[in-house]
Amino acid sequence: MQLEEVHFNHDPNSANHDALTICRNAASGAIVAPEWKRNPVKREPAAYARDAISGTVTIKARFSGGPANATRKIRAIDANEPAQPSGCSGFIAWLIQKFINALVGTIGEVAAKDVAFNGAGNSALETFTLNSPFLTPSGFVSKRNTVWRWQYLQGGSWTDFDTSDHTIYVVLDVPRAPWVQSGDVTQLPWATALDQACAWAVGKKTKDDVAEAITLGVNRVPNVTYTPMTMFGAGDYQLASYLTHLGGGAFVMNCTDCADAVTTLANLLGCSLAEGRFTNLHTKPFLTLSGDPSDPAAWVTFNWGYHEICWFNDYSSNTIWDGCLQLDMSNNPAVHVAKLPAKMTFDAGSPDDYKPRLIASGPGALGAFVTHRRVV
Amino acid sequence: MRSDESMRAIEPVIAKPAEAGLLVIGFKAWAVPEERESALAMREQLAPNSTRAVWDLRYGQARVAVTATEYTSVRHALKSLADELEQNQLATLPPGPSDVGEISFMHPDGVPPAIFFVRANLTLAVFSFGREPVDILPFARRIDAELRARPKEARDGGVELTYDERGLRASPRWSGPDGYVKVLAPGSDLRKEGDAIVGATGEAEVFYIEPGRETYSAKVKR
Numbered sequence: 001m002q003l004e005e006v007h008f009n010h011d012p013n014s015a016n017h018d019a020l021t022i023c024r025n026a027a028s029g030a031i032v033a034p035e036w037k038r039n040p041v042k043r044e045p046a047a048y049a050r051d052a053i054s055g056t057v058t059i060k061a062r063f064s065g066g067p068a069n070a071t072r073k074i075r076a077i078d079a080n081e082p083a084q085p086s087g088c089s090g091f092i093a094w095l096i097q098k099f100i101n102a103l104v105g106t107i108g109e110v111a112a113k114d115v116a117f118n119g120a121g122n123s124a125l126e127t128f129t130l131n132s133p134f135l136t137p138s139g140f141v142s143k144r145n146t147v148w149r150w151q152y153l154q155g156g157s158w159t160d161f162d163t164s165d166h167t168i169y170v171v172l173d174v175p176r177a178p179w180v181q182s183g184d185v186t187q188l189p190w191a192t193a194l195d196q197a198c199a200w201a202v203g204k205k206t207k208d209d210v211a212e213a214i215t216l217g218v219n220r221v222p223n224v225t226y227t228p229m230t231m232f233g234a235g236d237y238q239l240a241s242y243l244t245h246l247g248g249g250a251f252v253m254n255c256t257d258c259a260d261a262v263t264t265l266a267n268l269l270g271c272s273l274a275e276g277r278f279t280n281l282h283t284k285p286f287l288t289l290s291g292d293p294s295d296p297a298a299w300v301t302f303n304w305g306y307h308e309i310c311w312f313n314d315y316s317s318n319t320i321w322d323g324c325l326q327l328d329m330s331n332n333p334a335v336h337v338a339k340l341p342a343k344m345t346f347d348a349g350s351p352d353d354y355k356p357r358l359i360a361s362g363p364g365a366l367g368a369f370v371t372h373r374r375v376v
Numbered sequence: 377m378r379s380d381e382s383m384r385a386i387e388p389v390i391a392k393p394a395e396a397g398l399l400v401i402g403f404k405a406w407a408v409p410e411e412r413e414s415a416l417a418m419r420e421q422l423a424p425n426s427t428r429a430v431w432d433l434r435y436g437q438a439r440v441a442v443t444a445t446e447y448t449s450v451r452h453a454l455k456s457l458a459d460e461l462e463q464n465q466l467a468t469l470p471p472g473p474s475d476v477g478e479i480s481f482m483h484p485d486g487v488p489p490a491i492f493f494v495r496a497n498l499t500l501a502v503f504s505f506g507r508e509p510v511d512i513l514p515f516a517r518r519i520d521a522e523l524r525a526r527p528k529e530a531r532d533g534g535v536e537l538t539y540d541e542r543g544l545r546a547s548p549r550w551s552g553p554d555g556y557v558k559v560l561a562p563g564s565d566l567r568k569e570g571d572a573i574v575g576a577t578g579e580a581e582v583f584y585i586e587p588g589r590e591t592y593s594a595k596v597k598r
Contacts, residue, residue, distance in 0.1 A: 223507075225488065225506070225507055226488070227483075227487075227488045227490060227503060227504075228464050228465040228466045228483065228487060228488075229463065229464045229465075229490055229492075229501070229503070230463035230464070231441075231503075233422070234462075234463040236423075238422055241420055241422065241428075244418070244420075245418075248417070248418060249417055249418075249430070249432060249437075249439060249506070250437050250439055250505065250506035250507050251430075251439075251441075251505055251506075252441075252488060252503060252504075252505055252506075254463075254464075254465055255465055256463060256465075280467065302465070302466070302487075303466065303467045303468070304465045304466065304467060305377055305378055305464075305465060305466060305467040305468075306465055307465065
């Protein structure tokens with residue numbers, strides 16, 4: 001007996017009880033179930049939106065080589081589960097493996113059900129319940145290397161008959177703009193972007209924590225430095241290019257690039273950020289992009305025509321994230337105290353708000369609201 | 377930099393008679409003359425008319441990036457430069473050296489070096505792209521000189537030229553992904569209209585240039 005195919009996004013119109021609609025990248029087109037197929041071989045990732053799920057999560061699977069005109073109880077269990085330890089070092093290794101599995105291992109187990117086989121030993125496409133603690137409110141952002149051992153019940157014991165492996169992303173909510181779930185397939189969530197976003201926000205359970213983790217990730221890329229010119233597009237956002245540069249040598253980016261990266265990747269995980277600009281400002285000293293706070297040369301000032309940052313929903317929230325810089329929260333010019341602006345009040349009259357901490361002079365008037373840029 | 381500010385410097389250049397007689401078609405950023413002891417690290421097609429190339433220089437973490445965006449005419453490129461500079465956070469950009477481009481702007485001292493300029497129907501930008509600041513001016517000057525220059529050696533043929541009422545058409549008999557066409561027609565105000573080259577008066581020379589390969593040329597007189 002063998003597994004023939006597995007469907008995660010079996011209802012493309014909903015993410016309530018199955019996976020989201022995603023693509024590999026802008027050029028790939030939508031990933032259509034089955035995401036796993038034996039012949040011809042097909043291995044595509046799937047993604048779930050934790051907060052969109054209501055009720056039972058299901059997958060669908062089909063089998064061949066079963067007993068003719070008979071029924072078998074089938075299930076799938078976690079093949080990543082480490083074996084029982086022996087000895088002290090074995091116990092420590094087991095603990096580490098358990099921790100890694102909890103963070104990035106198999107998403108859950110496929111509940112047992114009776115599957116009927118026809119005279120040729122083939123099953124229909126059967127619906128199974130996916131039991132996953134990661135798709136409940138306690139779930140968190142992760143890219144899960146899921147490996148299942150498929151078993152059937154015979155004589156009161158479970159017998160392995162096949163294995164399957166799946167890349168499954170867990171995000172907190174249905175991705176927000178610029179990402180879509182229908183329409184322009186180039187704007188479906190990209191697996192290549194999910195790889196990066198999940199790496200930066202792995203383990204995060206709340207949208208605020210996700211937005212902060214993405215902001216930090218963008219700000220602390222070790223091979224990036226600041227330049228005032230937009231490098232990744234002001235019309236469309238050159239996300240594919242940014243992701244390529246992240247994996248390559250040194251590069252430069254400006255505030256628009258940082259705001260695009262934070263908004264796009266945070267919203268991919270279910271946040272609700274958008275981009276807005278304020279104009280004409282002389283800055284106070286701030287810690288430049290990926291700068292070392294202990295390096296005096298990394299504390300810089302600029303005369304900017306504009307600065308672009310991320311806002312929760314829009315200007316009315318007065319709440320911002322800025323991946324391009326870190327503010328100096330010290331009132332002593334001889335001492336710098338760096339703070340990454342994440343879920344910070346833009347300006348509500350406190351000297352420790354974002355605006356008074358950044359702007360030395362100039363109006364810093366709110367300008368055009370960009371919302372989101374299309375990803376290319 | 378606000379476009380109304382950059383346009384104050386650009387408009388007089390647009391107003392001048394455009395007689396440079398140079399048009400470039402299909403140019404890629406990685407077709408520029410290479411920096412010595414450098415290695416091309418990345419080539420990107422950013423948009424149908426826009427490319428970026430990145431070079432690793434021999435020392436430390438120094439890198440240089442060039443972006444090239446092609447427009448239909450020098451006037452179109454000049455106007456577009458103002459739009460492109462709107463995406464620069466700096467409130468003002470000082471002018472670059474007068475020997476680079478039709479016009480150029482550059483980052484001031486203390487800011488990661490970059491220069492933005494127009495040559496023919498191209499907007500070009502050269503950036504210090506790594507952790508170590510690089511003097512990008514020599515690089516920009518070489519690019520500009522290369523674009524302006526008539527190729528020293530070119531084999532006659534290999535480029536088919538046809539004239540009709542819409543203008544001149546240049547078709548290389550074969551072309552690689554990195555090749556481009558350069559049209560030289562001194563005294564002419566050249567521009568692209570669809571696949572036609574318009575505005576050539578007198579003699580026009582057309583070159584098909586592909587880095588690392590022989591250059592081909594053809595000549596036509598109106």
